[in-house]
Amino acid sequence: MNLELISAVDAVEPETHGVLNMDESTFRAFYEQTSQSLLRYLTCITRKPDIAEDLLQETYCRLLMARLPAMSEPQMRSYLFRIASNLTCDRWRRSKEQSLPDNFSEMPGPATHLDRGLVLRQAFDRLKPREKQLLWLAYVEGSDHKEIAEHTGLQQGSIRLLLFRARRKLAALLRPNNSTAGKENSL
Numbered sequence: 513m514n515l516e517l518i519s520a521v522d523a524v525e526p527e528t529h530g531v532l533n534m535d536e537s538t539f540r541a542f543y544e545q546t547s548q549s550l551l552r553y554l555t556c557i558t559r560k561p562d563i564a565e566d567l568l569q570e571t572y573c574r575l576l577m578a579r580l581p582a583m584s585e586p587q588m589r590s591y592l593f594r595i596a597s598n599l600t601c602d603r604w605r606r607s608k609e610q611s612l613p614d615n616f617s618e619m620p621g622p623a624t625h626l627d628r629g630l631v632l633r634q635a636f637d638r639l640k641p642r643e644k645q646l647l648w649l650a651y652v653e654g655s656d657h658k659e660i661a662e663h664t665g666l667q668q669g670s671i672r673l674l675l676f677r678a679r680r681k682l683a684a685l686l687r688p689n690n691s692t693a694g695k696e697n698s699l
Contacts, residue, residue, distance in 0.1 A: 534576065543572065546589055549653060550596055556648050557600055559637060567603070571596040593653075593663035597645060604641050635685035643678035650675055 534542070547568065554564035554571075574595050575588075583591065636644060642664075649655040649663055660675075661668035 539576070542585070542588065545585075546592060547572075550592060553593070553648055553653065554596055554600065556636075556652070557641060557644050558603075563603070567596060567599050570599055574599070590659060590662040593649070594665060597664050600641070600645070631686065635682055638685055639678065639682060642674070643681060646671070646675050646678050647682065 550571065551564060551568050554567045555561055558564050558567065571592060575592055578591075578595075580591070636647075639647070645664060646660060649660045655663065657671040657675075658668055660666070660671050666674070
């Protein structure tokens with residue numbers, strides 16, 4: 513576990529500490545249960561391990577500093593992902609790194625012998641940050657629509673449609689380019 517976070521637990525004012533009922537051993541157990549999945553989520557979304565680690569640390573610090581009533585463990589986990597999602601969105605807004613670099617090459621066609629994981633990763637990188645976030649939470653973390661809404665701050669009713677669109681876009685990015693084949697068949 514990150515020693516800076518342990519120090520942060522000790523540095524939190526007692527009244528803030530008491531609101532969450534989180535002493536060092538409780539925090540350590542919660543951190544060990546959640547940090548790996550949260551780091552994978554942040555790394556997937558940002559695609560930059562150093563930024564993901566910074567966001568991870570900031571997320572736990574914000575959780576410790578929050579003045580919240582006592583929560584169950586699932587509620588605390590949901591709140592943790594919500595903090596991480598908000599911090600990630602704030603970083604995107606500041607950096608405006610959503611556009612693809614000029615030297616980004618198109619995905620290879622089916623004739624190349626690239627690893628499927630690489631093709632999937634390239635397609636995933638071409639999705640918008642929100643689409644990546646939704647797909648990751650749904651299919652990697654196994655979150656249901658309610659949990660995704662809690663993690664992202666979106667309306668629960670819109671999650672189904674947003675996931676559908678994100679899946680459809682990812683599927684289109686993974687398909688070989690069929691636009692010329694369709695035109696040839698219609699002539």
